[in-house]
């Protein structure tokens with residue numbers, strides 16, 4: 055068994071797979087592929103040209119959800135999907151809420167203007183761009199955080215009060231926002247805020263977030279605008 059995961063570390067979908075592999079204690083190589091400047095033949099691994107993609111020996115798997123489900127089948131311990139059928143469905147629903155609901159807003163409308171564009175273009179962030187991103191946070195991410203707060207309830211984890219793909223997806227999906235200084239306010243979303251703090255303190259996330267610090271942590275730069 056030899057795993058290689060392809061994709062830049064700051065992608066929330068790549069981060070989800072890497073955190074998942076770390077929680078399972080899997081050893082893998084990481085190839086930092088930028089999907090906008092992919093190596094030749096990358097579409098043989100990932101026919102949509104997206105990251106992440108996984109190679110298991112000569113077997114290719116693409117899409118973060120498919121990758122995690124595949125890894126779970128190959129490496130059942132520790133289980134990262136609930137065994138109860140409805141809990142299993144709820145975990146997949148929460149993963150989808152992040153992947154198809156939150157990230158298409160948080161990525162292009164918040165992370166990109168606050169963090170990625172200033173780094174890539176070397177054009178400093180402006181007050182107008184910051185205000186537009188923060189309006190998206192308030193109007194679009196706020197209601198999503200309300201939903202997550204309700205789903206968490208009084209538990210430490212989202213489903214069956216046990217670590218699952220749902221927790222890994224939620225925690226992975228918020229790291230990019232954190233790089234831009236955007237955090238659910240603990241006064242308004244105390245459970246979600248405490249959950250993220252707990253999840254990011256797990257060794258799997260400590261290592262990934264440390265690796266991303268340079269150049270992605272723009273919290274001080276964003277705060278200064």
Ligand SMILES: N[C@@H](CCC(=O)N[C@@H](CS)C(=O)NCC(=O)O)C(=O)O
Nearest residue numbers: 065066067089104105106117118119
């Ligand atoms: N559903 C996919 C989404 C992956 C995705 O959108 N990745 C982005 C980077 S964060 C990408 O590769 N974008 C390049 C493109 O769409 O061409 C998954 O879960 O893996």
